[in-house]
Amino acid sequence: MVEYRGLDGIPEDVDPYFGIAKLDEQLKGIPSKKIVLISASPSVGNEVFGYQIIHKNIISNVKVLVFLNRTSPQSYLTEMKEYDFPSNDNMVIIDAYSGITGIKSDETDHIKVISNPYDREEVKSKILSELKNGYGLLVMDSLSLLADFFDFQYVNSLIKEIQKISEEKDAAAVLLFTDWGYDKDNVDKIISEVNSVIEVKGIEKRVIFGQYFAVLNCDWVKANDGFSSVLFKSMKPGGIKVYFPKILVTGPTDAGKSSFIHSASHNAVSVDKLGGTIALDHGSVDFEGYKADLFGTPGQERFDPLLKMLGGEAIGVFLVIDSTKPEQFPRAIEMLRKTETYGLPVVVIANKADLKGALKKEEIRAKLHLDSAMALIQTFAEDLSKVDPNEPTKLKDEGVHEALSVLFKQLT
Ligand SMILES: Nc1nc2c(ncn2[C@@H]2O[C@H](COP(=O)(O)OP(=O)(O)OP(=O)(O)O)[C@@H](O)[C@H]2O)c(=O)[nH]1
Ligand SMILES: [Mg+2]
Incomplete structure (x- = not known):
């Protein structure tokens, strides 16, 4: 076969x-x-x-x-x-x-x-x-x-x-x-x-x-x-691409949602203020015969009323967390709840795995109470010296591609 x-x-x-x-x-x-x-x-x-x-x-x-x-x-x-x-x-x-x-x-x-x-x-x-x-x-x-x-x-x-x-x-x-x-x-x-x-x-x-x-x-x-x-x-x-009209990208403030969307897509736009997303991010992914539209939420709590609307009609979710900030993990789960996407396929992205103090995968799994079937994938900044606190960062292709293929597999 x-x-x-x-x-x-x-x-x-x-x-x-x-x-x-x-x-x-x-x-x-x-x-x-x-x-x-x-x-x-x-x-x-x-x-x-x-x-x-x-x-x-x-x-x-x-x-x-x-x-x-x-x-x-x-x-x-x-x-x-x-x-x-x-x-x-x-x-x-x-x-x-x-x-x-x-x-x-x-x-x-x-x-x-x-x-x-x-x-x-x-x-x-x-x-x-x-x-x-x-x-x-x-x-x-x-x-x-x-x-x-x-x-x-x-x-x-x-x-x-x-x-x-x-x-x-x-x-x-x-x-x-x-x-x-x-x-x-x-x-x-x-x-x-x-x-x-x-x-x-x-x-x-x-x-x-x-x-x-x-x-x-x-x-x-x-x-x-x-x-x-x-x-x-x-x-x-490009021809025929398997298409996912809406995949949600959510997670706490500063975890790296905008960075992930910009790294995964070729035309991302973000509505940002001082580096933080204030409305949404959008980007189109074109990857191995698949096309997907990613929609990113803001992370700050004052935008929570938007979450349900942004989550509407999504068919899958990337939950982005900062691997160095376990104190934000309950907030990550809360966001999943507020976007009303619980039950959809979810891939957790443990971002900033390059930073000192980043938790290991098993530690993150335990602290997030993740089911063993749920995918958890680490992502890293491509070049630490280029990380700018006011801009989304380019993440390494390796982790980004792995995350995309794992979720796409689950969605079809
Ligand atoms: N070192 C490092 N920094 C990162 C990484 N990913 C993102 N950053 C930085 O972290 C900050 C936040 O990244 P964003 O992608 O804007 O985070 P966000 O989740 O969209 O934030 P909000 O929209 O405000 O909720 C930026 O300064 C990025 O440059 C990473 O993997 N490693
Ligand atoms: Mg953002």
């Missing part, structure tokens, strides 16, 4: 991967001979999943064949680049688009042209004969458009043929599908032909609040309780 260690940690020389956090963790990549359908509702779109999967594989030296009928190869490659997913020699495109528009497209080593995309036999034979040339992965964008052009019977028999070649050639396939309200029987038939279905949907209430993906089924991984749905954001550049 492959252990998921963040996107950069995925071992190479193996079967194709999604290159998408959580999806690779749940499904352990895409084994060869398997066909995955990524089925989106029209309001969200799934093309970025395609870009990201292609990119992850071509940079891992998997040869990827991409069938395009939704857009031209040129604009597809431009879109990929805008997400910071540049193409390379491992990517070959079958162009079933230019022939529709009448734009002349020249065949190259990396672009195979279907001269008449309305010719069902030409389309099928071009896909199947090219796939026999030794690809690790086929990506089709889009299968639903092919059903619109021809019909569902055609699409079903094409999937069967792809399956046959994938078996012979050890290839996998990812088929992008948008469900424009087709007849349910037709869609169910396709679902029954493939090995895994991933749904991509929006959380809608007149406007779209968010987007999520969820594995509907998968015949190579057992999930007794099913697979959890995963909120995501599509970033340009």
Whole structure:
């Protein structure tokens, strides 16, 4: 079994991967001979999943064949680049688009042209004969458009043929599908032909609040309780990121909440006065395929009336404490109570572990009465000589990253 260690940690020389956090963790990549359908509702779109999967594989030296009928190869490659997913020699495109528009497209080593995309036999034979040339992965964008052009019977028999070649050639396939309200029987038939279905949907209430993906089924991984749905954001550049809309950072005055938020995120802002936070901090974290919005509370008691509001809708908490100040520990617990976040996943950050007099982890655990299951992670100033009493301090990446990965794991 492959252990998921963040996107950069995925071992190479193996079967194709999604290159998408959580999806690779749940499904352990895409084994060869398997066909995955990524089925989106029209309001969200799934093309970025395609870009990201292609990119992850071509940079891992998997040869990827991409069938395009939704857009031209040129604009597809431009879109990929805008997400910071540049193409390379491992990517070959079958162009079933230019022939529709009448734009002349020249065949190259990396672009195979279907001269008449309305010719069902030409389309099928071009896909199947090219796939026999030794690809690790086929990506089709889009299968639903092919059903619109021809019909569902055609699409079903094409999937069967792809399956046959994938078996012979050890290839996998990812088929992008948008469900424009087709007849349910037709869609169910396709679902029954493939090995895994991933749904991509929006959380809608007149406007779209968010987007999520969820594995509907998968015949190579057992999930007794099913697979959890995963909120995501599509970033340009960056692609699909698992998204946590609100994580609270709280703890006593001067413990280092603002320092943690500034160290963990790339764009933090703090509403501060004389170095102390007086309203809130906010920062966006972008870490190993995850994106999270951190909201920091002030520590001073006079701002306690804000705590409940700041804690609202949070899904997890970083509780930051100063390792040298055990007298503040009861206050830390009180803040957890006042933010009304008790019961959510909490990671305790024992900051200022670099200072003289900092308590050891076990001492902190005992004094805070921490349950043994609760994570406690030490953080330190990166450079003691640069600590300024009026500014947040840059903390060492090591502790900050450990804290992020531990909480993110608990949240998904
Ligand atoms: N030596 C050392 N100093 C630190 C560390 N983290 C933060 N500081 C310093 O501690 C002070 C408080 O840090 P902040 O991050 O502003 O603390 P805070 O919890 O946001 O404080 P309030 O918003 O007022 O509640 C600042 O002077 C920081 O430079 C650390 O790990 N080691
Ligand atoms: Mg602060």
